[in-house]
Amino acid sequence: MKTQACTFTDNFNDPLITIEEDEATHEEDLWFLPGPLEEEPDNLPLGPRTEPPDTAVIEDWAKAEGVHAARLARVAGRLGALDDRLLRGPEGWRHRLALIEAADLSWFAGDRVSSDRLALWISMRLSGAQDDPNALARVGWAVRRLTGGPGPKADLAAFLDRRDPENIEDSAERFEDRAGGWLDVMAAAADLHPITRACMGFHLWSLAGLGQRGDQMEAAVTASRIAASDGSGAVFAPLAMGGAGGLRVSGPPVERLARWLEGMATSCLTAMRHLDDIESWFVRAETEMSPLSGKTPPALLATLTEWPLVSAPMAEAITGASRTAVQRNLAWMEARGLIREVTRQGRYRLWCTAN
Numbered sequence: 001m002k003t004q005a006c007t008f009t010d011n012f013n014d015p016l017i018t019i020e021e022d023e024a025t026h027e028e029d030l031w032f033l034p035g036p037l038e039e040e041p042d043n044l045p046l047g048p049r050t051e052p053p054d055t056a057v058i059e060d061w062a063k064a065e066g067v068h069a070a071r072l073a074r075v076a077g078r079l080g081a082l083d084d085r086l087l088r089g090p091e092g093w094r095h096r097l098a099l100i101e102a103a104d105l106s107w108f109a110g111d112r113v114s115s116d117r118l119a120l121w122i123s124m125r126l127s128g129a130q131d132d133p134n135a136l137a138r139v140g141w142a143v144r145r146l147t148g149g150p151g152p153k154a155d156l157a158a159f160l161d162r163r164d165p166e167n168i169e170d171s172a173e174r175f176e177d178r179a180g181g182w183l184d185v186m187a188a189a190a191d192l193h194p195i196t197r198a199c200m201g202f203h204l205w206s207l208a209g210l211g212q213r214g215d216q217m218e219a220a221v222t223a224s225r226i227a228a229s230d231g232s233g234a235v236f237a238p239l240a241m242g243g244a245g246g247l248r249v250s251g252p253p254v255e256r257l258a259r260w261l262e263g264m265a266t267s268c269l270t271a272m273r274h275l276d277d278i279e280s281w282f283v284r285a286e287t288e289m290s291p292l293s294g295k296t297p298p299a300l301l302a303t304l305t306e307w308p309l310v311s312a313p314m315a316e317a318i319t320g321a322s323r324t325a326v327q328r329n330l331a332w333m334e335a336r337g338l339i340r341e342v343t344r345q346g347r348y349r350l351w352c353t354a355n
Helices: 021-031 054-067 069-088 091-109 113-126 133-147 156-161 175-188 194-205 214-227 253-288 298-305 312-319 323-335
Strands: 003-010 014-022 340-342 349-351
Touching: 054 069, 054 175, 054 194, 054 253, 069 194, 069 253, 091 113, 091 133, 091 214, 091 253, 091 298, 091 323, 113 133, 113 312, 133 214, 133 349, 156 175, 156 214, 175 194, 194 214, 194 253, 253 298, 253 349, 298 312, 298 349, 312 323, 323 340, 323 349
Parallel strands: none
Antiparallel strands: 003 014, 340 349
């Protein structure tokens, strides 16, 4: 057996003590060194539980709502007034506002579909060689969702017209899972005001993995439906009619909600003024057209109320009247200053109300 001798001296002169140690015994005595890999039992107490991230996010938006409580009340009042106005008004008003909002949202999202192209696409499915069919399809979807139908709370996949493909890679996250996570957060924020919830949902859209080409359009339309979910007259809350300033994505929730409320207040005011103009025009036009006989004048009057821009083929398709009757009545209305032609060309002419 191998041994090791150690000699200790005092003042470097006489040996004090000599110890012979067994190497094996020495290693056994070193109890503080780690032994063979052994799995120790985890007897440590549990640490403090942290709040889920969703809870922290909702708390941030709740604080922002408290900061802007007075402004939120004023915006909710304007939206309520718009809701009551649309509830008492004709059905065409909703369609008219939906067309205007969808066209403005298309410019915000980068598709830039003009009002005349949108009118021709929605009414007759007509498009030019310069038009992007995908952009027209997106803005057409926006018009349908802003006009009516079930909201995003019932079935988000159906609302967005998006489904998972039958064959999906194992590494790819399913759309229904992403949508379910976003819906769970929105359901957990049920105590917030619908306008605040709409703003939160819009800004969490991309973070939830719901973004794709045209995702800003989808997110804005979904948020506008959520903001007006408590109403019975207004299908959506206008967001882009005032310039879409509230849809900018930057800053903490307090700043985002402030811009959202400011933009919605401006958009609601713009929508109300537009309804005032079309209502006053309708009263004047109905009075002047009362001597005319036949079904074409009242049908044409309703069409001009419902659509911001109207062409002769559009009016023919919508009213069911002959091309001759439509053109004759349009010429009569233009001569009396009830409508004005906006394209200033001989073919493919469009008219709008002359307020």
